[in-house]
């Protein structure tokens with residue numbers, strides 16, 4: 339099995355941090371997004387949508403959604419649990435992970451690509467960037483409150499919500515998007531999570 343990956347991109351980062359936290363090692367193939375390899379063969383035959391990450395199994399089966407890949411590994415390697423240990427805990431972890439993915443990671447990615455995308459040929463769209471920027475504080479407020487004084491987003495141990503939040507914030511930082519200082523718990527969490535070996 340192997341993972342088609344591009345280190346700077348947020349969705350592959352989410353998966354990589356998850357695998358590192360679990361101690362799972364999988365060989366990687368770099369798909370250079372800046373060179374446009376995601377839109378060329380042989381990659382397009384693996385994922386016609388032209389996105390990374392992609393998990394390719396030894397029999398040629400592919401999985402092309404980061405969360406589906408994570409859930410697959412979580413079923414194969416349930417310990418330590420990173421999506422909760424009982425039905426309600428799992429639902430709460432998935433709830434906040436989806437909130438973070440759609441509201442923080444996805445939004446920061448749109449802001450970065452609409453203002454100064456690292457991908458060639460992506461034209462700046464200042465209006466889109468501003469609209470997304472204006473919507474960020476509300477979801478950051480929810481995440482900030484959820485973290486509170488806890489070490490991780492969902493409490494005392496890391497979950498997939500931490501992997502997604504880290505991937506989103508790191509890409510935002512790379513693209514020069516400032517997280518307002520009022521979200522002090524988010525800042526404290528980011529500093530602490532960034533020091534974990536899984537993010538290196």
Ligand SMILES: N[C@@H](CCC(=O)N[C@@H](CS)C(=O)NCC(=O)O)C(=O)O
Pocket residue numbers: 347348349350371376388389390391402403404405457
């Ligand atoms: N929902 C997919 C998104 C995959 C995706 O769009 N990945 C980005 C990198 S974060 C990509 O490959 N972009 C290439 C492009 O837009 O050309 C997932 O979570 O895996």
